[in-house]
Amino acid sequence: MKKIITQTLITSVLAAGIVSGSAQAASITAVSWGGAYTISQVEAYHKPWMAATGNKVVSEDYSGGLAEVKAQVETGNVTWNLVDVELSDAVRGCDEGLFMPIGIDMLPNGADGSSAADDFLPGTVTECAVGNIVWSTIFAYDTSVLGKGNVDSLADFFDLEKFPGKRGMRKGAKPNLEFALMADGVPAEYVYIVLSTDEGIQRAFDKLATIKDSVVWWEAGAQPVQMLADGEVVMTTAYNGRIFNAIAAEGKPFEINWDGQIWDLDMWVIPTGAKNVDESLDFIKYSTGTEALAAQASWISYGPVRKSSAPFVGSYHNQPDLDMSIHMPTAPGNFGNALQNNYMWWADNSDQLNERFNAWLN
Amino acid sequence: MSDSKKQNKIDMRALKESHIKATALQKRRALYLTLPLVFFLIVSFVIPIGQILYRSIYNPVVGNVVPDFAIAIQQWDEQDLPSEEVFEAFVKDLAKAKKIRKIGRTVGNLATRTNYDIPGARSLFTSTARKAAKIEAPYKEGLLKSNKKWKNPEIWKSLKRNSKDITPAFYVAALDHKYDSNGNIVPADEMYQIYMSNFLKTIKLSALITFICIILAYPVAYVLSVLPLRQSNLLMILVLLPFWTSLLVRTTAWIALLQTEGVVNDILVFLGVYTDGARIQMIYNQTGTIVAMVHILLPFMILPLYSVMKTINPSYMRAAVSMGASNFRALRKIYFPLTIPGLAAGTLLVFILAIGYYITPALVGGEDGLLISNLIAYHIQKSLNWSLGAALASILLVTILVLYWLYNKLIGIDKLKFG
Numbered sequence: 001m002k003k004i005i006t007q008t009l010i011t012s013v014l015a016a017g018i019v020s021g022s023a024q025a026a027s028i029t030a031v032s033w034g035g036a037y038t039i040s041q042v043e044a045y046h047k048p049w050m051a052a053t054g055n056k057v058v059s060e061d062y063s064g065g066l067a068e069v070k071a072q073v074e075t076g077n078v079t080w081n082l083v084d085v086e087l088s089d090a091v092r093g094c095d096e097g098l099f100m101p102i103g104i105d106m107l108p109n110g111a112d113g114s115s116a117a118d119d120f121l122p123g124t125v126t127e128c129a130v131g132n133i134v135w136s137t138i139f140a141y142d143t144s145v146l147g148k149g150n151v152d153s154l155a156d157f158f159d160l161e162k163f164p165g166k167r168g169m170r171k172g173a174k175p176n177l178e179f180a181l182m183a184d185g186v187p188a189e190y191v192y193i194v195l196s197t198d199e200g201i202q203r204a205f206d207k208l209a210t211i212k213d214s215v216v217w218w219e220a221g222a223q224p225v226q227m228l229a230d231g232e233v234v235m236t237t238a239y240n241g242r243i244f245n246a247i248a249a250e251g252k253p254f255e256i257n258w259d260g261q262i263w264d265l266d267m268w269v270i271p272t273g274a275k276n277v278d279e280s281l282d283f284i285k286y287s288t289g290t291e292a293l294a295a296q297a298s299w300i301s302y303g304p305v306r307k308s309s310a311p312f313v314g315s316y317h318n319q320p321d322l323d324m325s326i327h328m329p330t331a332p333g334n335f336g337n338a339l340q341n342n343y344m345w346w347a348d349n350s351d352q353l354n355e356r357f358n359a360w361l362n
Numbered sequence: 363m364s365d366s367k368k369q370n371k372i373d374m375r376a377l378k379e380s381h382i383k384a385t386a387l388q389k390r391r392a393l394y395l396t397l398p399l400v401f402f403l404i405v406s407f408v409i410p411i412g413q414i415l416y417r418s419i420y421n422p423v424v425g426n427v428v429p430d431f432a433i434a435i436q437q438w439d440e441q442d443l444p445s446e447e448v449f450e451a452f453v454k455d456l457a458k459a460k461k462i463r464k465i466g467r468t469v470g471n472l473a474t475r476t477n478y479d480i481p482g483a484r485s486l487f488t489s490t491a492r493k494a495a496k497i498e499a500p501y502k503e504g505l506l507k508s509n510k511k512w513k514n515p516e517i518w519k520s521l522k523r524n525s526k527d528i529t530p531a532f533y534v535a536a537l538d539h540k541y542d543s544n545g546n547i548v549p550a551d552e553m554y555q556i557y558m559s560n561f562l563k564t565i566k567l568s569a570l571i572t573f574i575c576i577i578l579a580y581p582v583a584y585v586l587s588v589l590p591l592r593q594s595n596l597l598m599i600l601v602l603l604p605f606w607t608s609l610l611v612r613t614t615a616w617i618a619l620l621q622t623e624g625v626v627n628d629i630l631v632f633l634g635v636y637t638d639g640a641r642i643q644m645i646y647n648q649t650g651t652i653v654a655m656v657h658i659l660l661p662f663m664i665l666p667l668y669s670v671m672k673t674i675n676p677s678y679m680r681a682a683v684s685m686g687a688s689n690f691r692a693l694r695k696i697y698f699p700l701t702i703p704g705l706a707a708g709t710l711l712v713f714i715l716a717i718g719y720y721i722t723p724a725l726v727g728g729e730d731g732l733l734i735s736n737l738i739a740y741h742i743q744k745s746l747n748w749s750l751g752a753a754l755a756s757i758l759l760v761t762i763l764v765l766y767w768l769y770n771k772l773i774g775i776d777k778l779k780f781g
Contacts (some may be wrong), residue, residue, distance in 0.1 A: 067743040073465050095470025095488050097463045166622075172744075216646055217729060231623045272463065344485050351745060352481040352554075358737070359556040361729040362563075 027056040028081035028276050028283060031068075033266075034061035035222050036245035040299030041084075043317070045287035048295075052286070055279050063220050065089065069098050069271050078273045081280045085129065087265040088343035088350075094128035099269040101128050106281065110308030111290035119290075124305040129267035130288050133302035136263040136329035136338070137175050140243040141235040142228055144253045154260035154337075157235055158183045158211055168224045168236025171217035171361075173353040174346055175262040178339060179237065180207035182260040188339040195345070201353070205360060217361075228254060244301035244327055248316055258334040264341040265305065301327035411759075418752035422527040427472040428455035432525040435518070440545070444518055449502040456487075457494035478535070478747065479520040486511050516543060532753035557737065557754060561761065564734040567652065568716035574656050575663040575712050576705065583667035583704075588676075598668075605661040613725050616654040620645040620726075646728030654722050659715055663708035670704030706773045714762060734758055 030046065032038045038059055046057040060080070062068060066089050072078045085093065093099045107130065110119035117125075124131030139157050146163060156163055157179070169176055178191050184207045186194050194200035216233055218224045224238040225246050240261070246252040268284045270277060286292055293304035294312030301324060304313065316322035325331060329338070425432040434451040438444040459469050473487035490508055497504040505512050523541065524531065534540065534547055538555040542548045549555070582601070586594045604612060619625045627641045636642070644650060674697065682692035720735040727736065734754065741751035 065744055066746055070465075070746060092470065092474075095468060096474065097465040097468040097470065101463075215729075230621065232621060272465065347484045348477065348482045351478055351747070354745060355554050355556065358740070359554055362556060362560060362732070 026054065026276070026279060027058060028279050029058045029060055029079060030082040030084070030283070031060045031062050031080050032084040033064065033221060035242065036249070036300050037221075037241055037302070040241075040296050040302075041287070043299050044296035045283070045292050048292070049283055049286045053279075053282065055283075057283065066093050066098060069093065070096075073098050073272050076273060078271050078275070080271055081274050081276055082283060083269050083271065084132070084266050085269055086343075087126075087129075087131075087267060087341070088346050090126055090129035090265075090267045090269055091343055092347055093269065094126065098272060099128035100272055100274070100277070102130060102270065102281070102284070104130075106285070108285055108289055110306055111312070112308045114308060119306045119308050121305050121307065124265055124267075126267070129269045130284050131265045131267045131305040132288050132293060133266050133296070134263055134305060134329055135266060135302045136240045136258075136261045137170070137237055138240045138243070138256050138258055138261045138329075139179075139235055139237045140224075140228065140254050140256045142231070142253060143255050145231070145234050148255065151235070151255075151257050152259075153257070154179060154183045155185075156257075157237075158207060160211060160214060163234060165214070165234030166232060167211055167215050168218050168227045168233040168238070169215050170224075170237060171219050173357040174350065175341060176208060176237075176357075177201065177204040177353070178262055178341075179260060180204040182337075182339065183207060188260070188337055191339055192342045192345050195349075201356075205356075208360075225252075228252075240327075240329055241300040241302045248319065248322060258329075259337050260339065261329060261334065261337075262339045262341050263329050264343075266302075297324055297328070301329075303328040303330045414752045415756050417749055418532050418756050419528050419530065421475065421524065421529055421532070421749050423466065423471050423475045424521060424525045425527055426467045427459045427469060428452060431455045431521075435522045435525055438518065438522060440515070440519060440522070443502070443513070443515060446500060446502050449505055450499070453494055453497050453501045453505055456491050457497075460491045460494060474746075475524060476517065476520055478750075479524075479541075480514070480516055482511070483517060483520075486517075519543065519545065532749045533757070535750055536753040536757055557734070560732070560734050560737055561757070564717055565761070567648065567733065568713050571652055571655050571659065571716045572663075572709055572713045574652070575660055576709065578656070579660055579663035579667055579708065580701075580705075583664050583671055586664070586668050587671035587674075601661055601664050604657070609658060609721060610725075612658060613654055613722050616650065616657070616726060617645055620650060620653065645726050646731070648727075648731040650726035650728065651723045651731035651733075654726050655716060655719060658722060659712045662711040662715060666707040666711065667701060667704040670701050674700050702773075706769075710766075710769060714766075717762060718758065 030041070032041055038061060042057075042059055046059065049055070050057055062083075064086065066085075069080065069083060072080060090099070094101070104116050104120070104125045107116035107120075107125070109115055112119075120131065121134075139154065141151055141163075145165075151157075151163065157167065169179075177195060181191050181194055181200070181204050182188060184203065195204065216227060218227065218236070221239050221242050224233075224236040225242050227233045228236050228238075229246065229252060240256060243254050243256050247254050268288070270280050270284075274280065288306070290306055290308045291312065293306050294309040294314075296302070297304055297309070297313045298315065298317045304310070310325075313325050313328070314323075316324055326333060329335070428451070431448065431451040434448045435444060438448060456469060459467065459472070462468055465471070469487055469491040470484075473484040476483040476487060486509060490505070490512075493508055497508060511517070519541075523529070523545065531541075535550075536557050538550050538558045539547050540550045586597055586601070589597065617624070621627070622641045622643060624645075626644065630636060631638050631641065644653070678696050678700070679692050682696045683689065687695065717733075718735055719733060720739060723731055723733045724736050724739070727733070735758070738751045738754045738758070741747045741754065
């Protein structure tokens with residue numbers, strides 16, 4: 001019986017593999033975070049690459065994390081060719097054998113002739129992943145509710161007396177602990193040093209506790225924008241590109257406050273055992289090239305990771321008077337008090353702190 | 363006489379045997395018809411659940427990643443630090459494992475496993491693995507020099523504990539306990555205790571939801587069962603229409619209705635029940651979970667109740683009243699006992715569906731309306747600690763089986779009528 005089952009399974013899996021393999025010989029599935037961000041990738045990467053090579057890119061959405069990739073790699077049935085992941089997941093997945101190694105040497109030179117190693121910002125290409133954008137978690141508010149320019153700094157986000165009303169925050173310890181400490185007066189460069197002590201973690205939780213009853217927790221990137229638009233919250237943390245999109249494309253009266261922004265990277269990875277590796281690598285080379293990265297920045301306010309892209313960043317794709325460069329997380333005007341998410345620190349502490357966070361929420 | 367009786371018995375037995383033989387083939391053929399179902403159940407039910415149960419106790423990562431070390435560490439008496447031989451096996455295994463990229467056998471997998479016990483171990487393992495090939499004898503000295511964190515005996519105790527493939531560690535964690543430095547199982551620090559209280563909350567909320575469903579469904583089912591067919595059919599559609607609507611749509615509808623800027627709050631503010639500033643939080647908390655889940659599970663209570671009430675002969679009640687019972691007494695003594703099979707079936711259905719519910723609490727539960735299934739989902743999707751998720755799922759499964767057994771003792775499963 002057991003043997004029959006195994007045989008049947010193997011035959012059917014093989015048959016399915018042959019069918020899908022032959023039908024989509026030059027088709028790759030690129031998985032990303034959906035919404036305005038995926039649109040920017042489709043416009044700047046997928047369409048031109050498809051036109052240039054004749055291959056096909058199928059776009060699929062997910063909400064981050066390594067669960068799906070892990071399931072696919074463990075069962076040996078890998079249907080995703082490319083995944084857009086956060087830096088911390090890129091490193092962890094690489095360590096755990098979920099992603100294929102990609103060398104920086106195979107990446108093309110920048111448009112100004114500099115080698116990839118010089119052109120990519122430091123730390124944006126890792127053993128298994130090639131960065132494409134710098135994004136940031138910021139806090140934003142509705143100017144029609146709180147008035148324009150009234151909100152001063154991150155401390156105001158935690159000030160319920162000055163600005164009564166609900167707050168939106170991402171459900172999880174990261175990056176709320178960092179926000180709490182910075183709002184409590186810890187300078188960005190000391191945040192992870194303070195967080196590495198028990199007293200520091202307690203201090204962060206204590207600060208969060210001061211607004212706990214007023215917080216609505218969100219999980220997917222589209223939620224905080226919706227909550228702000230619905231008036232469910234008066235201020236919310238969010239990904240900067242989502243808020244920018246609501247302002248630029250939908251004309252919402254939102255404003256980003258860049259004080260204490262926590263920036264991070266999104267990167268392309270190829271799951272171990274994925275098919276069409278050559279096409280996927282070619283796609284990565286194309287999409288992380290100088291021009292493609294600059295083109296993507298005309299659709300959403302996420303910064304290119306290549307230095308050579310900066311001169312090519314122009315205006316919003318359908319609004320010539322909307323200069324994109326000043327809306328990037330890395331723009332000098334926004335970068336005054338910025339913190340880079342420390343993926344190494346989170347790799348060590350996320351299990352414990354998320355458990356504590358969950359217990360704290362309940 | 364006794365002889366012929368005996369003979370008769372033997373004849374009977376022979377007859378029985380030949381009858382069994384004759385029908386055996388037929389029976390076997392009939393059995394073949396169930397094969398598709400058996401196959402389906404094995405593939406879609408028995409194997410996955412078996413795998414989950416297995417994964418909750420089976421974690422071979424130490425033996426897979428550092429196999430020689432896993433054997434060598436057994437000699438250690440857990441005093442001070444392990445001996446030079448153990449360190450040698452560890453460093454050599456680590457250097458070998460660094461080159462492996464197969465999932466379940468990488469240094470990263472070992473690092474993740476140890477990090478559950480000792481926060482900070484992940485970067486220690488991955489950074490040491492990069493240097494492992496360069497560490498030379500004496501290995502103990504070399505490793506301790508590469509990073510002084512290796513002097514922490516807790517790391518070695520954790521590795522020794524996890525070097526056995528079968529481990530109760532995930533059940534220990536799932537029951538809010540941990541190992542202390544002597545290897546005893548002790549309660550976890552209070553700020554990390556989450557699972558047991560959540561199990562209790564899940565059972566309490568499920569019981570409450572079931573109770574509300576009974577209160578709401580009983581009169582509805584009664585009205586449906588006594589109305590003339592034409593009207594009751596129309597009303598039945600009102601019960602079934604939401605039942606056929608997508609779960610996500612119904613849950614999202616509750617969000618639109620109950621949120622602070624939603625329909626219900628707007629109406630209450632408009633009617634002057636309270637002012638605009640005092641809008642009530644009705645969703646993203648326990649209230650939201652209860653309201654949405656009662657709505658979604660209500661048909662599972664109404665339908666069994668209705669099917670049983672439909673079969674109750676109204677003359678029973680009339681007989682009771684004619685013999686002098688008050689209406690209430692007749693209801694309590696005659697009608698209610700007759701509906702118990704339907705009530706019992708509805709209760710069982712609603713309670714068991716509620717206790718494992720996932721999507722609705724995830725969408726409207728906010729912070730305190732989350733159930734145990736949401737924590738299981740967290741470990742499967744976010745933390746990737748599948749073994750802990752599997753242990754929690756197994757505990758949930760056993761809890762349901764125990765409750766079912768109790769229920770069977772109290773009511774008797776043969777009495778149930780699902781419709």
